[in-house]
Amino acid sequence: MLRTAQVSTASGYSVQQVRDLERLGVIPPAVRGANDYRSYSSLHVRALAAYRGVAAAIGPVEARRLLVRIWTMDLEEAAAEVGAVHLRLAxxxxxxxxxxxxxxxxxxxxxxxxxxxxxxxxxxxxxxxxxxxxxxxxxxxxxxxxxxxxxxxxxxxxxxxxxxxxxxxxxxxxxxxxxxxxxxxxxxxxxxxxxxxxxxxxxxxxxxAQRTLALIEAGADLARVLRSLRSA
Missing domain, CATH: 1.10.1660.10 (Multidrug-efflux Transporter Regulator; Chain: A; Domain 2)
Structure with missing residues (x-):
């Protein structure tokens, strides 16, 4: 398990940004211990990497809206949402x-x-x-x-x-x-x-072209997080 500071170091986001993105639902919720401390995992680091790539492709506001939606979708719906972004850029x-x-x-x-x-x-x-x-x-x-x-x-x-x-x-x-x-x-x-x-x-x-490449690079992280969430 990872603490907020460790996720911050691994992702390049500040501690406050990590917390804010979790609060907004842009990354999956952290596990809360008996002392109410957050515990993250490598899954959250991947989710933050996915957000960075999607934000580079379509802007941070739309990226936040997209990720908040797809974490709760089934794989077919989530894949369609990401495919729609690729189609939009094309x-x-x-x-x-x-x-x-x-x-x-x-x-x-x-x-x-x-x-x-x-x-x-x-x-x-x-x-x-x-x-x-x-x-x-x-x-x-x-x-x-x-x-x-x-x-x-x-x-x-x-x-x-x-x-x-x-x-x-x-x-x-x-x-x-x-x-x-x-x-x-x-x-x-x-x-x-x-x-x-x-x-x-x-x-x-x-x-x-740079935005499209950022979305392609984010795709692997998105897929990994989505599959992990569905198998949990």
Whole structure:
């Protein structure tokens, strides 16, 4: 049996963190002796290692919620919960890859066409594959400012606006929220915009790979704890 200080040393968490995580149900409850002292085991060290990996993959708040749930589930349900997290990360990667492919197509199309033609909102909506309402929303959010033609106030997007909105569409497709898209656009400059956006997407892909590896590494500890709890 292990004391709290020993679990702290083995896991890298402080004594108070170990106690707090047990109180929250993130790790299984410790055995209480007649003197009310906690007694842990190597199982708790594994549970803490699992929490660290899952937290690196999906964030500490969601990791706590997940582990609290799965300790009380049967193996089939617990495995499905962990599988859903893997699927979520795979889906996120798929969106990022789609955005990267879309950006590459945008850059190739821009280089080959060399067009200086402007577009109406209907034409641009069709070209980007997004609704006109999305373009209007992006305008209201300050991501682009099309010209207004005549007294009818028809929107007309110049080549610079079109390039910017293509990048917006790629980033939104990758799951970036409006404030993040706005910050990225503000940091871009003309011809370098496409390359800078590609770097942003690659950085996110690299970070996602690290998160996925953390989840894979946590899987062995999760399995060991779950099997031990069910056989107890």
């Amino acid at each position: 889906t996120e990667r798929g969106r990022l890859l789609q955005a990267r492919d879309a950006l590459q197509a945008i850059r190739a199309d821009t280089e080959s066409s060399g067009s200086d033609d402007a577009m109406t909102i209907t034409e641009l909506s069709r070209a980007l594959g997004v609704r006109s309402s999305a373009l209007r929303f992006w305008e209201r959010e300050g991501l682009v400012a099309p010209r207004r033609m005549t007294s009818l106030q028809i929107r007309l997007y110049d080549p610079a606006s079109i390039r910017a909105l293509r990048i917006v569409a790629a980033l939104r497709g990758a799951g970036y929220r409006i404030p993040a898209v706005r910050d990225i656009l503000a940091s871009l400059d003309g011809a370098e915009a496409g390359e800078a956006t590609a770097r942003v997407l690659q950085q996110r892909l690299d970070a996602l």
